[in-house]
Amino acid sequence: MTSNPTSRPHALLVVEALCKNFGGHQAVDHVSFALQVGAIGGLIGPNGAGKTTLFNCLTGFMQAASGKVLLDGVSIGGRSSSAVFAAGLARTFQIPRPFPEMTVLENVMVAPRGQLGERFWSNWLQPRMVAAQERETMAAARHWLDFVGLSSLEGQPARILSGGQRKLLELARVMVSAPKIVLLDEPGAGVNPALLDQIVDKVHALNAQGTTFLIIEHNMDLVASLCKPVMVMAQGQLLMTGSADEVLNDPRVVEAYLGSPV
Ligand SMILES: Nc1ncnc2c1ncn2[C@@H]1O[C@H](COP(=O)(O)OP(=O)(O)O)[C@@H](O)[C@H]1O
Ligand SMILES: [Mg+2]
DSSP, X not given: OOOOGGGSOOEEEEEEEEEEEETTEEEEEEEEEEEXXXXXXXEEOOTXXXXXXXXXXXXXXXXXXXXXXXXXXXXXXXXXXXXXXXXXXXXXXXXXXXXXXXXXXXXXXXXOTTOGGGSHXXXXXXXXXXXXXXXXXXXXXXXXXXXXTXXXXXXXXXXXXXXXXXXXXXXXXXXXXXXXXXXXXOTTTTOOHHHHHHHHHHHHHHHHTTOEEEEEOSOHHHHHHHOBSEEEEETTEEEEEEOHXXXXXXXXXXXXXXXSOO
């Protein structure tokens, strides 16, 4: 029997003692955790807890002051955002900003991993390979647009999309790169209930196909229906990790949200 090493249970994302400060303010304070391959991790906590800053440090959009980040056993700490993306860790933004005048399809084709055409030499030396890869990227982009239900809008400028449709567009955009793990920053924010259900379904479906997720979210119904484990951040620190039930009923978590002892 052959065994596929990537499907065996193991920690896909390992974070050790990660720190990030803004001047004297410790926004991320010695955060450590491990997320298993195939998980849909949740990250919750009151506003200002440091969740987005943690995402920024994990994805290379900001450099941490200290600490380690390992993706599939490989250190990605200190790498640029494009290098982290190329390594297989993709993210969406709290407020998606698609290129407004580019079409929906063009927006999804913008950032595939390690596209040959971006490199001058390969462009010059291997035009047929580049053309073949562009065709492949377009096929993948169409596949993911279909998956998120935006195919009928592929020729429209992205500016016409609603907030919820922009979140679906982002999901399609990151899936084109075949990431190992996707970090979603507040996928439910500003999204109407029908589209929210769609987003939940899509995340479930992608997870069933093998994509690992880490999701920042304030909508606790969404967290409870999708996420395990759920990690709670408060004042830059990881307060606790558990099932949605465990963390939402923990007095320390209630206290963190209320900002005062219960
Ligand atoms: N670029 C920045 N410069 C200075 N302070 C920042 C910056 N980004 C975030 N902060 C501060 O760091 C803390 C954590 O913010 P953030 O990570 O956005 O929290 P969350 O996403 O949990 O709401 C807050 O006090 C915020 O004001
Ligand atoms: Mg945030």
